Amino acid sequence: MSGKSSKNKLVVPEAREAMDKFKMEAASEVGVDLKNGYNGDLTSREAGSVGGQMVKKMIESYEKNH
DSSP, X not given: OTTOXXXXXXXXXXXXXXXXXXXXXXXXXXXXXXXSSOOTTSOHHHHHHXXXXXXXXXXXXXXXXX
């Protein structure tokens, strides 16, 4: 995948910056050193921790607002 952009597409492309910020915050909260750009050197455990934290925060936000 050298030099190619991610195939993940957002429904609202303008939200990319907010999603990147959200991902960096989640990574910080679980102690994963996430860099801007390529992070292919992360372990599966680290990547899963970041994704899991993002889902946890989204569920908490949903529950708070409903």
